[in-house]
Amino acid sequence: MPQAARPRRSALYMPATNARAVEKARALETDVVILDLEDAVLPDQKVAARAAASAVIRAGGYGRREVIIRVNALETAWGADDLTAVAGAGPDGVLAPKVRDAADVRALAQALTSAPDHTRLWVMIETVQSIFNLNAIADATPRLAGLVMGINDLAREMGARQTAERAPFFAALSLAVTAARAHDLVVLDGVHNEIEDLAALERVCQQGVDFGFDGKTLIHPSHLPICNQIFSPSPSDVAWARAVIAAYALPENSKKGALQVEGRLAERLHLDQAERLVEIDAAIHGLVSA
Secondary structure, three states, X not given: OOXXXXXXXXXXXXXXXXXXXXXXXXXXXXXXXXXXXXXXXXXXXXXHHHHHHHHHHHHOOOOOOEEEEEOOOOOOOOHHHHHHHHHHHOOXXXXXXXXXXXXXXXXXXHHOOXXXXXXXXXXXXXXXXXXHOHXXXXXOOOOEEEEXXXXXXXXHHHOOOOOOOOHHHHHHHHHHHHHHHHOOOEEEEOOOOOOOOHXXXXXXXXXXXXXXXXXXXXXXXXXXXXHHHHXXXXXXXXXXXXXXXXXXXXXXXXXXXXXXXXXXXXXXXXXXXXXXXXXXXXXXXXXXXX
16 A cells, blocks of 8 residues: 655654643644553553543644554553554554564554554564564555664664664664565654754764655654754755656656656656655645644
């Protein structure tokens, strides 16, 4: 199922039980709001968080922002009830943690059978098993829309250090992007833990762009401006994309597989990329003014 060309530069986690933060998110310049029922919620608040998230979805008011609920893992005491409640609420997406293989993803999709078609499944890539099963995970179900890196959990399972350059995770990051692209999925980078170190955030966002991620998950609103700026198409990229589209629109180029556009090679695959980039750029400007 082709993905809509919409921005996912920034995806902000917030506890579903934090009513003040959830209300504030309606005005934040984040592309995706992730209402968390998992890591950010204590066990004795899980049921309340589930009810609060469902109520938020039914109330709406987030404009063009995508609203996703992160549920608890299916094998936990809360996972099955989370999925039942979320399916009834019908958010834009459901983010499931701790998946290991394609069977896990298919089980999640089965649990969402009653959800509306627009409620897509997203999964966290944060277990060591998932890295070796990425292609099968990405191809597991038509309901799957995206992969989200969970570097903190992955580092814990690997016993790896989270260095500034993130070298221990290069293979996992690259393979996740590759699997997502092979199956037309969105793929988001993991969170930046150092809330006040904005210079480091800028470096890691640029690294995420270099890897090919669509955007980044975040844990604090102060990270939004940097993340949005770096993951936005540059004016020069948008200008070249428009030039590619215009060149292929000329009758004499309608059957050509490759062209020279402003001194650069442009193949048919670049036309598809150009059209998507222009659509995303237009959506970004619409979101910022929402």
